[in-house]
Amino acid sequence: MRKILVGAALASLFIVGANAEKLVVAATPVPHAEILKVIEPQLKKAGFELEIREFNDYVIPNLATEDGEVDANFFQHTPYLDEFNKNKGTHLIKTVGVHLEPMAVYSKKIKDLKEIKDGAKVSIPNDPTNESRALDVLATAGLIELNDVALKTPLDIVKNPKNLKFTEIEAATLPRTLDDVEIAVINTNFAMNAGLNPTKDALAIESKDSPYVNIVVVKAGNENSAKTKALNEAITSKEVKEFIETKYKGAIVPAF
DSSP states (O other): OOHHHHHHHHHHHHHHHHOOOOEEEEEOIIIIIIIHHHHHHHHHHHTEEEEEEEOOOOSSHHHHHHTTTTSSEEEEEEEHHHHHHHOOOOEEEEEEEEEOOOEEEOOSSSSSGOOOOOOOEEEEEOSSHHHHHHHHHHTTTTTTEEOOSOOOOOGGEEOTTTTOEEEEEOGGGGGGGTTSSSEEEOOOOHHHHHTTOOOHSSSOOOOTTOOOEEEEEETTTTTTTTHHHHHHHHHHHHHHHHHHHHHHSSSSSOOO
């Protein structure tokens, strides 16, 4: 009788596992994929098998979400999403905000921004929202002054006392430019992926009241699906908040 009961229990567990619906989320490796791994057990209890697809890219995850290749993505902030929808004609929407990754200035050649040389080379992201954000960081640090426009480019610099020379680079490759430039303004996920920590290695860092909170994104029409609701609940749980605070020690800040 005992063997029959054990066998029935195992069969039941197998059926639950077999019936779990797959939930596919596109993410950049650090910290997004790391955070998603924390919620795998919660999603499993809710009946979903989480599959994380990692990308070192800001375009493909959105296109994959639009095309239905993935159920959601987790890598971007709202200004980037809005600009992407506008330029690509996609129909993607935010569900929940998860964390802020303060953008920061890094260098292998100087220890303080006061040491920056006249005519120094500066690398910044080449996508519109992150480029504007990077320029704001440099303006706050006192290196440049900018026109008051929504999306800034180097053409909006009105004062550049150090005659800084700007190079626009794909965000993911910015850490590799540090040997060739005097300073680079890098998104935290790519900085951390290259072994840089904004709280320890940055020469200047974005304010914590930044509007650039990283969000979960789905295609319009899927925001009320069972998958999306389960993902939203798990990724804004107490467990995730504690993980972010413990793992990243202020380099990344919970936004819920």
